[in-house]
Amino acid sequence: MRLLMTAVLATGLIAQGTYAQAPAAGRAADDPARTAPQEPFRMPASERKNIADNPSWTAPQKPFRIHGNTWYVGPRGLGVFLVTARTGDVLIDAGVPGDAPLIEANIRALGVNLHDIKWILNTHAHSDHAGGMARLAHDTGAKVIAGAADAPLLERGGEDDPEYGDRFPFPPVHVARTVTDGERLHLGDLVLTAHATPGHTKGNTTWTWVSCENKRCLHLVDVGSLSAPGFKLIGNPSYPNIVKDFEHSFGVVASLPCDIPLAPHPGMVDFWARVAKRQQGNANALIDPAGCRSYAESARKRFEAQLAKQRAGLP
Ligand SMILES: [Zn+2]
Numbered sequence: 001m002r003l004l005m006t007a008v009l010a011t012g013l014i015a016q017g018t019y020a021q022a023p024a025a026g027r028a029a030d031d032p033a034r035t036a037p038q039e040p041f042r043m044p045a046s047e048r049k050n051i052a053d054n055p056s057w058t059a060p061q062k063p064f065r066i067h068g069n070t071w072y073v074g075p076r077g078l079g080v081f082l083v084t085a086r087t088g089d090v091l092i093d094a095g096v097p098g099d100a101p102l103i104e105a106n107i108r109a110l111g112v113n114l115h116d117i118k119w120i121l122n123t124h125a126h127s128d129h130a131g132g133m134a135r136l137a138h139d140t141g142a143k144v145i146a147g148a149a150d151a152p153l154l155e156r157g158g159e160d161d162p163e164y165g166d167r168f169p170f171p172p173v174h175v176a177r178t179v180t181d182g183e184r185l186h187l188g189d190l191v192l193t194a195h196a197t198p199g200h201t202k203g204n205t206t207w208t209w210v211s212c213e214n215k216r217c218l219h220l221v222d223v224g225s226l227s228a229p230g231f232k233l234i235g236n237p238s239y240p241n242i243v244k245d246f247e248h249s250f251g252v253v254a255s256l257p258c259d260i261p262l263a264p265h266p267g268m269v270d271f272w273a274r275v276a277k278r279q280q281g282n283a284n285a286l287i288d289p290a291g292c293r294s295y296a297e298s299a300r301k302r303f304e305a306q307l308a309k310q311r312a313g314l315p
Pocket of ligand 1: 126200
């Protein structure tokens, strides 16, 4: 870490507030032979259109520290988080299929060896969060861990999704381990807890952990998506319990201890507005203990309006 920090100071990056401190202590440089470029995944036209409609999903973003051992390493529009521990690191989510090289470059820019990533966790099995996962798992050697009910969808590459059908496929992901509600994962001194928040997908998972910086320990929450964009909520034989599941999940997210809300889509929790405020000098701008609750409540309102329309037979 000292060497990297010296380099960071020498190049003045610290002055830009990009790298407050290197996360990896004394780890060897990455082995380029194990991370050689692979055949690029050919995205289907539907996926390319999806990205074209959401250019921030592949827009570069410099990595930066969120709090303590937690770092932002995703593109601008998709939350991908690196959580470091003494005995290895954890990545949460992986962007769209084309985001893997950007995420890997961001991880390396922090001085982290890709092979120190032991686990890649997933919030849910859609192409904008699991798309880069197969490539990242290959390049890091990490095990993919996901909500048990999303494992089949990850392994079939997003096909036969209860709401999207085959519209948004991604490279299939081998799931090494599944988690259920309340399960805790221990990696050295790091503990990550899985909270089942089904609805957006059947295995949609909210991840929580505690992160300390200068003895200030905060609850970090990567909130599972609670939206239902274009979803058929009534009479969907592929997901008959969808309404019950969503209603359960709003309550779960609203009641979590939550100091710094994070999300698979940063806009869900006004993340970039908070980051901008922090850059302007408000050191606590990322902290919002009401952030998870207000996201859950606004998602619940939108959901109820959508459900009322569908119950009334309106488009
Ligand atoms: Zn999704």
